[in-house]
Structure formats: C-alpha cells, structure tokens
Amino acid sequence: MKAVMCVRHAPPEALEIHDLPEPAPGPGQVVVEIAAVGLNFSDTLIIRDLYQVKPPLPFSPGAEFSGHVAALGAGVEGFAVGERVCGYVTSGAARQRVAVAAEFLARVPDDLDLVKAAGLIVTYGTALYALRERGELKPGESLAVLGAAGGVGLAAVELGRIMGARILACASSPEKVAFAMAHGADAGFDYAQGDLKGALKAFGGQAGLDVVYDPVGGEMAEQALRALGNLGRFLVVGFAAGEIPKIPLNLLLLKNCDARGIAFGAQARSNPAWLRDAIGELMGHARDGRISAHVDATFPLERCAEALGEIAGRRVKGKVVLTTG
Template sequence: MKAVLCSELSGPAALTFADLPAPEPGPGEVVVDVAFAALNFFDTLITAGRYQTKPALPFSPGGEMAGVVAKVGDGVEGVRPGDRVAAYLGYGACREQVVVRAEALTPVPDALPLDKAAGIIITYGTTLHALADRGELKPGETLAVLGASGGVGLAAVEIGKRLGARVIACASSADKLAFARERGADEGVDYAREDLKLRLKELTDGRGVDVVYDPVGGDATEAAVRALAWRGRLLVIGFAAGDIPKLPLNLPMLKGADVRGVFWGAHTEKEPDAHRAELARIFAWAAEGAISAHVDAVLPLSDTADAIGRIARREARGKILVRA
C-alpha cells in the first residue's frame, strides 16, 4: 500500500512516498479503499508541527476522504464491502487504504461523485455549524465572508445564500471576487485595494454587517469587527493569514456584539448527534446540486506536497484533492 508520510515536522516539502503493509480492520472497524483524499489549510500547519493536533510521527496528512469499503471487522453492522463512503479522519487520509471506525463513515449518495464527496465534510461541516449553530444566521441578515474564494470561504458563500442571507464576499483580488460571485455572492470587497471597514459600511448603508465569517485572522479581523452592526457576531474560524489577532475589547462592548469561537473538531466529538444531522443535510444538498462542492484540482497521491503548497500559497479556489 502506498502512503504519503510526514516523518519530520518541517512542512510539506519533507513529505515522503512509502510502501506500507495493507491494513486489517479490528472489531468495529472498516478498511476503505481511498479514491480521493482532500487537503485543507491545516495540512500546511500539521506537517510543520504548528497545529493544535500533533500526531505521533510518522503520519499521513489529509483530514478527509471518500472511497469504497474493502473489508469490515467483527461487529460492524450496516456497512458492507462495496459501499461508497466518506469520512473525517483528522489526519491520515493520504494513503491508498485507511482504517476507520464504522460509526465515523457517512454514506455517499449515488448521485454524488466521490471526488466531490471527498472534500465536503470539513469545509461545509465547519461552515454549517458556524453559520446555523454558532452564528444563528437568519434569513435577510448580511453575512461578510473573509477569504471568500478558498475552501471554507466558498462554502460560507454557498451556505450563507442557502440560509437566506445577503452575502458580501471579501477576498484579495478581483478574480477571486468574480469566482465568489459565480457561486452566489451578492457583493464583493477587494481588501487588498479597498478599506474593508469602510466598504462593508458603505454596502450596508452605514448599518454594518450582522455576521462576519473569519477564517483569515490578521489585520482583516479588527477591520471587520469595526464594520459589525449592533448585536453583530464575529465567527472565529481560523488564521490563514498567519497572525492571531488581538482585538480591542471595547469594540464588541460598544456594538453589543459577540465574538464566537468555532471549533468544529471538538463539536464533532462532543455533539455527535448534531454533527451527523449536519452531515446528512450537507450531503443531501450536494447530491441535489444545491451546493457546488467545487474541486479546484486533483493531483496524484505522490504530488501531495505540491497540493499542500498550493493551499499555502493561496492558489486554491475550492478544494485540492489527491487521487489514491
């Protein structure tokens, strides 16, 4: 079995391609032939030892995948060889076969191709939990999405529209904004050229935005908070800019605003029933074509380092996959 291995925490350039013994399922476990593994921004961090999850070395990157069940272990019910499935693993998906607990698998509808299924769980799962649960986004409210052309940003644009919001895409170039508009954004702000706070205020006639979806961090966070409406909500998703911002706390005080953390990984563990219901909703939307589950590029498994590099350089529009 071929596998991509991280044996030292010096970033994706140090990844190696190796042969490993084929895995066998234990009780309650399933072996899946991986068709596609999906990569995310945190793969740039976990391979450098800068993510909150720190697997024992060596490990494979790739937090999610889709494929076909090859073997089932003792005690497994409701899953059979040949079933099309997807799963969130946290890490370890960049290999030809993976072992997964049966209860962690999500069935993939026949109408949904496995490449699209591979990259749905983390970005759309994070986003539905963020907007509907943590953000309490309501129809008619205004949502500003930072980093709107990346994986989670694109998901926020699409799910925000699905939930009935007016969506303002915020990104660092005109072509990225055009891409977000193609996916449903109503307005756009180029924060590489425009003042983010002023433009968000202008686009809301001075009222401000109700919800900010922020996977970027850095300087953009404070500017977006200054553009919040009364009782607005900042959703802290991540820090793709590299800097964790330090907010002046008088800003949320003066606006009666909330700063709400979104830790989707913990949500999946602590609230599994809600997580499963969210995934069922997302996979149904994807099968119907109501969300795009857009795949930007598919690379060979051996090119995993290059795939992660594209994400680090912010070249991805939607998901980057590797084919096992």
C-alpha cells in the first residue's frame, strides 16, 4: 500500500511516498481502508519535531481519517467489514490503510460525505472541547475568535453560534473576515485595521469580553487577554503565528480572569468514550446543516507535501483533506 512517510524531521517538501506491507489488525484493532485524511496545522509541526507528541521515525502524518472497515482483530465487537467509519490516531493516517484501536472509531452515517467526515474530528472536536468543557461558554456571552477563517477558528465560530454566543471573528484579510461572518459571526475585525485590543474591547462593551479563543498566539495574545472582563476565560488553543507568547500573570490577578489550555489530543486519547460522543454530536450537526465542515481543497495522497504547505502558509479557509481514490 502507498503511504506518506516522514523519514527525517523537515518541512513538508521532504516527505516521501513509500510502498509498505499491508497492515494486519491486532487484538482490539480494526483495519480501515482509508478514503480521506483530514490535515491540520499540527501536522506541519509534527513532521518538523515541533509538536508535543513525537512519534518515532519513520511515520505518516495525519491525525484523522474516514473510510471503510477492511478487517477486524480479535475481540472487536460493534463493527462490521464494509461499514463507513471515521477515527482519530494523533499521527499515522496518511496512507491507504491503517490499523487502529476500535475505541477510537465511530460510524459515519450513509448521508454524510466521507471527505467532510474526515475533517470534522480535530478542528470541531477542539472547538467543542474548548468552548463547552474548558470555556464554559453560555448563551448570550461574548466570544472573540482569533484566526477565525482557519480550521479550528471556523469551527469555533460555528459551534459558538450553536451555543448562543455573540461572536467577533478576527482574521488576517477582509476576505477571511467575510468568510467567517458568512458562517455565523456577528461582527468582524481585519488585523490590518491595527487596534485589535480596541476592537475587542468595543465588542465586549463595558463588561469586557467573556471568552477569547486563540489558536494564533504571538503578539495578539496579550492584546486579547487585556480585553477580557471579570471572570473572563482566555482559551489557549495553539500558536499558528509561530511565537509562544509570554503572558504577564499579573493580568490574571488584576482582571480576575482565567487562562485555560486546550489539549484536544490529550482529552481524546485519555477518554475514548468522550471522543465517540463528540464525533457523534458533530456528525449530527453536519447532517443537519448547523456546521459547514467546510473543505477548502482536496489533494491526492501523493500531494500531501503541497497540501501541508498550504496550511503552513495560512492560505486555507476551513480544512484541507487528502483523498486516496
């Protein structure tokens, strides 16, 4: 079978296509014939050894996928050969077939496109975990989303709308702002306008913002934190800007607010039952049209390097997905 392989830590152009032996399912595992692989910003980091999870070389990137059950290992119940499934593996999905523990799989309804299903798990799962479990977002609260047109940003806009928040979408161009607003944001801010802190404070009003969702980091993080109100929550999702900000802790004291880390992967790996429930909920939203599961572009497996380059260059709105067919 064909597989995208990271044989040395380097930028995407160093990835290679290899022919590997067919996987066999171990006890409790399922072999999935992969139809689509969702790519994420974390994939651009893991291949350069800049991510918190460090798989041994060589490995395939790709944390989420969809496809059909090809074989069942000993002890697996609840799945049948030929069923449509999606799953989460942290890394290793960018290949034609993968063996994965059954507990990290969920069924995909017949009326949900497999390409969309492959791109739901990480971005929308991150946003769901961030806004509901960690952010405790309530109806009517104000939510500012940085990087609002990217995968995790768009997911936060759409899920924030479902949860009843007032949403300010912040992005790096007028086109990206317009894209986020078309998907449910109440207002938008283009970073080129300059005064991010002022825009955030204006949107939050006298009471200040309730929640900031930040997958960008860099110099904007402190500006956003300063716009929080009393008991506000600053959700640390990632660092797409490339710089991990150093937040003055006195701001948390003076503003009586929280900074909360969002580690979707750790949550998913430690609580597979939560992951299955979350995937089921998200697929229900996608089927009913409450979330778009927007796929900006698809690439064949062999063009994985090009696809990751698009993500690294922050040129993507929503998701990029690899296909094997």
